[in-house]
Amino acid sequence: xxxxxxxxxxxxxxxxxxxxxxxxxxxxxxxxxxxxxxxxxxxxxxxxxxxxxxxxxxxxxxxxxxxxxxxxxxxxxxxxxxxxxxxxxxxxxxxxxxxxxxxxxxxxxxxxxxxxxxxxxxxxxxxxxxxxxxxxxxxxxxxxxxxxxxxxxxxxxxxxxxxxxxxxxxxxxxxxxxxxxxxxxxxxxxxxx
Numbered sequence: 177x178x179x180x181x182x183x184x185x186x187x188x189x190x191x192x193x194x195x196x197x198x199x200x201x202x203x204x205x206x207x208x209x210x211x212x213x214x215x216x217x218x219x220x221x222x223x224x225x226x227x228x229x230x231x232x233x234x235x236x237x238x239x240x241x242x243x244x245x246x247x248x249x250x251x252x253x254x255x256x257x258x259x260x261x262x263x264x265x266x267x268x269x270x271x272x273x274x275x276x277x278x279x280x281x282x283x284x285x286x287x288x289x290x291x292x293x294x295x296x297x298x299x300x301x302x303x304x305x306x307x308x309x310x311x312x313x314x315x316x317x318x319x320x321x322x323x324x325x326x327x328x329x330x331x332x333x334x335x336x337x338x339x340x341x342x343x344x345x346x347x348x349x350x351x352x353x354x355x356x357x358x359x360x361x362x363x364x365x366x367x368x369x
Contacts, residue, residue, distance in 0.1 A: 193235070197228040227262060231255045246361055247300055250354035254307060257347040258286045270340055271327040278326045285313045289348070300359035307352035314345040 201224055207214040238251045261282050264270055271278040289310035296302020318341040321327060327337035 190236070193232060197232055201225060201228065223266070224263075227259060231259050244300070244358045244361055246354050246358035247303075250300070250303060250307070250351045250358060253347060253351040253354060254289060254303075254310075257344060257351065258289065260347075261286060261344060264340075269330075271321055271337055272330040276327075276330075278321070281317045281320070282314075285310055285317065285344075285348075288313045300355045300362055304352045304355035304359060307348050307355060311345045311348035311352065314341060314348055317341055318345070 201221065204214050204216045204220070204224075208216060235248075235252060235255055238248055242248055242251075261270075265279045265282055266274055268274060269276050269279050270282060289306055292306025292309050293303055296306060318338050321337050321341060325334060327334060332340060
């Protein structure tokens with residue numbers, strides 16, 4: 177009976193999540209009817225749909241495997257941060273336009289977060305460390321952008337590039353904080369030994 181109640185509580189969230197992803201995919205389709213500024217190809221829709229499926233499927237797996245709200249929150253923030261990094265980079269570029277090779281550094285940040293997660297076997301304390309490492313890598317990208325004035329001559333221009341990169345660092349650190357709380361929750365549940 178309790179399982180049935182939990183399942184019925186999850187359905188609105190699942191509908192909201194997957195419905196939101198479908199709505200986001202419909203936005204460019206609708207916008208293309210009204211403006212020539214938005215010009216998505218079928219490949220763009222396939223890429224976006226694949227990204228939403230990967231992120232949504234991963235989060236669904238985490239929700240099923242973890243009962244910790246802290247852990248789920250950490251995963252949600254990490255997945256959202258990675259999704260936004262890829263999306264913004266692919267659509268506009270963070271450092272200059274999307275063709276600028278400096279934007280490949282952001283894939284390295286995501287690779288660090290993913291590799292750290294795998295190495296720690298997705299345990300909360302290790303995930304917190306992996307997200308701190310991703311934030312540090314993100315900050316290093318900001319330092320490189322600052323030193324070499326990357327993106328100084330294209331939107332969002334120089335201060336905007338640094339602010340945007342810093343915002344992503346804060347997002348990674350927020351995920352780390354949530355995972356840290358999940359790790360403490362695990363320790364508290366284990367009790368004294």
